[in-house]
Amino acid sequence: MRPAEKREHFRRRRPYGITASRGCELMSLPCSTFYDAAPVAASPDDVVTRMRAICDEFECYGYRRLGAALRHQGIVVNGKRLRRLMREHDLQPKRRRRPIFKNLTKGLVVARPNRHTGGLDDAPGLIIAPERLAA
Template sequence: MPRNRLIISGTADRIASGPTASGVSKGDSAKHGAVEKRGYIRDNRPDGLSITVGCRLIDIARSTYYDAPAARAGEVELLTAICDEFEAYGWRRVRAALRHQGIVL
């Protein structure tokens, strides 16, 4: 596979030679969510392609690429349960209790 190709949902789109080049077709990348796009850039970005250009081609903001995913629902419920059971716990003890149960924040 040539280095100047990026595959998005089965369609091959030419990668522009410079960050300001125009006319780059983004295929059907609008159908995918930010999590999928972030994962695609992280896992499939060629060595010579910067994160900035990859984000521009996939049509997400660079801040979205670097943004941490939101906490899972189970973690929030467990955090709430610990805080309700041990009202005097501060953030250090709550974090230690979560770590004891295998959740690292």
């Protein structure tokens, strides 16, 4: 008999007066197995439906965060299976793009530090040498 079958048998037929720990000891079953919730067997279609709902709400979630969200809902899915289902159903996360900033100080000659002259378009914190201002 598998541990899950033993657990269900003991839950259904536990006589009055026998504690859970004593019953587990008699059936040679760890107490953690008795108190552990049985995993939910979900069909692949149900898993994909839930994955789509999560990916619609959080479009940057990868397979690890998606797996954590599914576990939070009570569905345990293997990471390899998650990656395969995401690839097959085109649920790949959007890549986060970092902004590219212009280098405002490129080619500038600094006369002295921690001074600013010029408008807001110039690099803050710099004094631009007079020969650069004439250009």
